Amino acid sequence: MPFIPHTPQELREMLAVVGVRSLDDLFADIPPDMRPKHFNLPKGQSEAAVCAMFEELAAKNRPGMTSFLGAGFYAHHIPKAVDALAGRSEFYTAYTPYQSECSQGTLQAVFEFQTAVSRLLEMDCANASVYDGGTALFEGAMMAVRATRRRALLVDEAVNPVWRAMLATYCAGLQLTIKTIPQENGMSRPAALSAAVNKDCAAVIVQNPNFFGVVADYAGVFAAARENGAFGIISVYPVMQGVLKTPGEMGADVAVAEGQSLGQPLSFGGPWLGLMSCRKEHIRQLPGRIAGRTTDGDGNTGYVLTLQAREQHIRRARATSNICSNQALCALRALIHLSLLGPDGLVRQAEHGMALARFAAERLTALRGVELLNDAPFGNEVALRLPTGAEGLVAGLMDRGCVPGYPVGRHYPGMENVLLLACTEANSRNQIELLAEELGGML
Amino acid sequence: MSNNPAELLYSRTHEWTRLEGEEAVIGITWFAQESLGDITYVELPRAGDRLTAGTEFGSVESVKAASDLISPVNGVVVAVNTAMENAPETLNSAPFGDGWLARVKLADKPEDLMDAAAYEAFCAAEKH
Amino acid sequence: MKTIFAKSVPGRNACQVDSDAPAAAHMLPAGLLRARPPRLPQCSELDVVRHFTRLSQRNYSVDANFYPLGSCTMKYSPKFTEYVASLPGFARLHPLLARLERGEACAQGALQCLYKAERWLCEITGMKAFTLQPMAGANGEFTGVSLMAAYHLAKGRRRAKILIPDSAHGTNPASAALAGFEIISIESRDGMVDPDVLSAVIAEHGDDVAGLMMTCPNTLGLMELHLPRIVAELRGADALLYYDGANMNAIMGKMRVGDAGFDVVHLNLHKTFATPHGGGGPGSGPVGVNARLAPFLPAPRVAVREDGSFYLDDNLPRSIGTMAPFYGSFGVVLKALAYMLRLGGDGLARVAEYAVLNANYLKKRLEDVLDVPFDRLCAHEFVASAPEGLRALDIAKALLERGFHAPTVYFPLIVRECLMAEPTETESRETLDAYVEALREIVTQGKADPRALAEAPRNLPVHRLDETAAARRMVLTEDMG
Structure with a gap:
């Protein structure tokens, strides 16, 4: 048997x-x-x-095409040491470290993960992960709702539509109002966001780079939020965070991210992880598990799950969140990934994607009728306006083995001609040359 | 140390009240802190919050438990003991003194509270 | 052990990324850039490998230790499922590919896996339809209660209250509260939901009761004996019955919750279907519903065309929305599907049989060691109290010292000095016997000298840690405290 x-x-x-x-x-x-x-x-x-059946099923998928598909979820090289180490079953067949003495491996890794996230985002502290970037955004909003006792959320329309859809679903039963501040040609409007914050507002929520790849500084928006007693919440792309002004520098109260780009395979949508960090004064509102450093009776340093009285197994209906299982193994992968890249590797990865995206923008806008959606600064992803519908064009190029990016029209009516193109170290100049050639032939 | 000061009034949920003219200072009793164990965090109301007798106005946490604080009085919070945020252990060591929780401007005269002798009898009964 | 940050050496580099790209400062204005690079570890590849290898050695795990953590179903996770999920055809698949025009053609294998998994779970539970979106059990609960809210809203009413037995997992009330419900706790009698209490509560709040969340067998490891009456009570109030699938390992093939009258169920693939627990996650918490709740399921849903091809259906006007960025924890679903296919229907029913056998065997053999409160057959797990004078915590720590993971302690809250053990079907009799002997030795030792247990564990990297100091001082990163 x-x-x-x-x-x-x-x-x-x-x-x-x-x-x-x-x-x-x-x-x-x-x-x-x-x-x-x-x-x-x-x-x-x-x-x-x-095994044979799954090999056959896997072969029915076509992951191997040249791809510039991103839209918040990116193909990055994952060092093989990540798989080797996270694949140690001492890690992956353990469970939540309730018994700290026999779980120091997991607990110290969580503590190190919290440190890595806090340093990457320049925030005071972080939790041990939530399910994904969307639930991180929702949990961040709930932190603000509890702390401010207010029920209105202000959301930039250029926050990833996938996460905005989740936010709307998750908030449905809570009598919250979500006000969306429209983007303009793919650009967020910090001034409009600042102007919209008022004393009823629990939080203002932005994303950097925004969904269209546009990089901005939200320090002014967060200052306006603070003046009105509201939270400033930002979602970031961890790889670009290697070079971009940090949530801490901008004065955010809560910073979150989809952690997929840190050592997680795309795996058709998961499992990934949500990063969550905050300023120290909000720590009691932070949901999920948190590891803390302490000592035993002999003075040995060790780690425990701490601040558990916030959590569902103790506070039940009045917990900060219902989360129990989190994404611990994904968090371990992210930590190992960041440890292998180090500051130098992460910065280079960001710069490489940015340089390629600039090269792609230059080559593709040289084609007749193709132009940049806006002239704002961008990271590794750039929005292009095409002379034709982006959906059809993408489908046409896919027949030739290339996914040129993501057509944004289904989320943004009126932008049916807009293509969002992402570059990572998985792409090359050669691929971009070929894409320009193919695209030129189709337009 | 567990002597309940005679000048205070006590509730069945183990909070104490010290009347000072139109105001009252409230906290939790020795008996309460002892049954909670090592207190790690105290969640206090904010100045301006309206308290209703018999309802929750904050909470205290130990490592493995969280308990509500139940207001013994009706009124509006005029001050809270912010020192508790960084030194929750004071609630264990001095619940009747430096571990006070909030000062309240009373809306009416508190009702249904016990004197020290009655409270001691109440605790003795609860232990069994 | 030093942290990876403490092992960092300025200038050292594992050289994982090669690039001739210009510095960011040449591509973006200085005002948009961070002032200094992130203070991440600077290590060689071997530094990192050695650090995490050593960390892994400071863990107990199912692969190395008996792990009878009640409520968590710490069964063996077969290795071939890891292989399946790591196939490049799955692991490298971008989820948005399937959302592009004609892109479904590029993800037929993945969509077929999702469809197949849903069909298997429907047959296992007797439900009409499943969503695989929820990313863990609690996320499934939240999805389930949101579906219940949607059902009542569609009938033109907002029902505000959810009933939850006092023995329930903490996630139940937390999930219901997160969905905006008020919780009414139902007191247990003889370790079960008391139908008279339920009846009285429904009489009092009937028009406002959205439903009841049940765990069955419950967290005491007992089958609820009044299920038919409970179902009838709720039907009478047009309220819904929610099944918390945490304990599905006890009933697979023996009871189908849909047939039994439940309206909505969440499963924990990382428990029942053997996907590894990952040190705390990732899980996966699919939700199944009967026909009356099916229209409200999250979008998109995987569907099949007449020609046998699969597609994502977004045309779901009554859907509650979207719970996950895409289709849930796909990698976890793959492992669970591989496990189901390997075992087949007969194998899955056998899982429940042997899980319940092992739990009853262990319970029987411990009856003269611990205080076992309920004198009846248990399901896949059981609760016991530490003998008078001993503490559950001390027993747990003494077990660690002997190489066993501890059972769940101090849960459910309604049992004194509670030890809740779930051996699972994958453990052999020798392992169970060894565990019994260890417990017997611990209890004997503790009765002779209670202080002897207070020192345990003595042979692990750390002794008992000061949790009060951890909570008061809050050193949560290398840079705090």
Whole structure:
């Protein structure tokens, strides 16, 4: 029996100890009319057969095309040491480190992860992760709602539409109002955001670079938020954060990120992780697990889960969040990834993507009818206005083995001609030359 | 140390009240801090908050528990003991003194509170 | 052990990224750039490898230790499922690819896996439809109660209250509160939901009760014996019945929650379906519903065309919206699907049989060691109290000293000095016997000299840590405190 070690003799003896005649007698408490009407599932298969089936299914996907698809989720090289270390089963077959003495590996890694996130974003502290960038944004908004006791959120329209859709769903039952401040040609409008903050506002939420790749400074927006007693919340792209002005420098109260770019495979949407960090005065509002450093009776340094009285297993209905399982293994991967890259590697990765995006912008805008959506500064992703519908053009190029980017029209009516093109170290100048050639042929 | 000062009034939820003219100072009792164990955090109301007797006005946390603070009086908070934010252990060492929680401008005369003797009897009964 | 930051040496570099790109300052205005580079570790590759290898050695894990953590189903995670999820055809697939015009053609294998997983879970639970979006159990609970809210709203009413037994996991009330519900706690009797109490609460709040969240078998490891009446009570009030699937390992193939009358269920793929727990996650918390809740499921849904091709259906006007950035924890779903296919229907039913056998065997053998409160068959786990005079915490720490992970302690809250053990089906009799002997030795030792246990564990990298100091001082990063 796969994964069940009992021999027939052991089964007999164990049933005798329990005092029942058969395995089925163990389920006597389930009333007959609650038994399954049917349980029609195929028979089990050998490991070899299951592996072969998945190999075949995996082969039906086409991940290998030249791709400039990003829109918040990026293909980066993952050092093989990340897989090797996070693949140690001492890490991945443990669970939440409730018993700290036998979980110092996980707990110290969480503490180091919190340090890495805090330093990357230049915030005071961070938690051990939430599910993804979208839930991080929602949890950040809830921190503000609790702390300010206000019920209005101000959101920049250039925050990733995927996360804005999640925010709307998650807030549906909470009688909150979400006011969206429109973007203009892909550019966020800091002045409009600042002007819209008032004393009813719990938080103002922005993203840097924004969904269209545009880089800006939100220090003024956060100052306006502070003057009105509201939180400034920012979502960032961790790789670009290697070079960009930090949430801490801008004066954000809460900074969050989708951590996928830090050592997580794209894996068709997950599992990834949400990074969450905040200023020290908001620490009691921070949801999820947090590791802290302490000592034992002999003065040895060690780590424990701390501030647990905020959490659901103690505070139940009045916890800061319902989160229990988080993305611990993904957080470990992110930590190892950042440790391998170091400051130099992360900065180079950001610069490489930026340089390629500039090269792509230059080559593609040389084509007839293609122009930059705006003249704002951008990072590794750039929005282009095409002379034709972006959806169709993308589909056409995919037939030739290239995904030129993401058409934003489905999220932003009126922008059907806009293509969002992302570059990482997985791309090359050669790919961009070929893309320009193909695209030129189609326009 | 566990002697309950005679000049205070006590609630069934183990908060004490010291009347000072139109105001009252409130805190938690020795008995309360002892049953909570090592207190790690005190969540206080804010000045200006309106308190209603019998309802929650903050909370205290130990490592493995969180308990509500229940107001013994009706009124508006005029001051809180902000020192508690950085020194929650004061609530363990001096619940009747430096561990006070809030000063309240009373809306009416507190009702349904016990004197020290009655409270001691109440605690003795609760222990069993 | 020093942190990776303390091992950092200025100027050292693992050289992971090669680039001839110009410095950022040549590409962006200075005002948009950070003042100094992030203070991340500067290490060689071997520094990093050695650090994390050593850290891993400071953990207990299912692969190395018996891990009877109740409520968590710490079963063995088969290795071949890791292989399946790491296939480049899955691991490198960008989720937005499937959202492009004709892009579904590039992700047919992935969509087929999602579809297949949903169908398997439907058959296992007796539900009409599943969403794989929820990214963990609690996220599934939140999805489930949001669906319940949507059901009542569609009937033109806002029902504000959710009933939750006092033995429930803390996530239940937390999830319901996060969705805007008020929680009414239902007191247990004989370790079960008391149908009379339920009846009285419904009589009092009937028009305002959205539903009841149940864990069954419950957190005491007991089957609820009054299920038929509970179902009837809720149906009578047009309220919904939620099944917390944390304990699904106890009933797979023996009871289908849909057939039993539940309206909505979340499963924990990392528990029942053997995906690794990852030191705290990632999990996956798919939610299944019966026909009356199906229209409200999150969008998009995976669907199949007549020609057998798969697509993402966004045309769901009554959907509650979107719970995950894309289709949930795809990598975790893959592992769970691989596990289900390997075991098949017969194998999955066998899982429940042997999980319940192991729990009952362990319980029986511990009856003269610990105080076991309920004299009836347990499901896949059971609760026991530390013998008079001993503390559950001390017993837990003494188990660590003997190479066993501790059971869950001090939960459920309604049991004194509680130790809640869930052995799972993958453990052998020798392991269970060794655990019994260790506990017997610990209890004997503790009864003779209670102080003897207070020092445990003595043979791990650290002894008992000062949690009060940790909470008061709050050193949460290398730069604090």
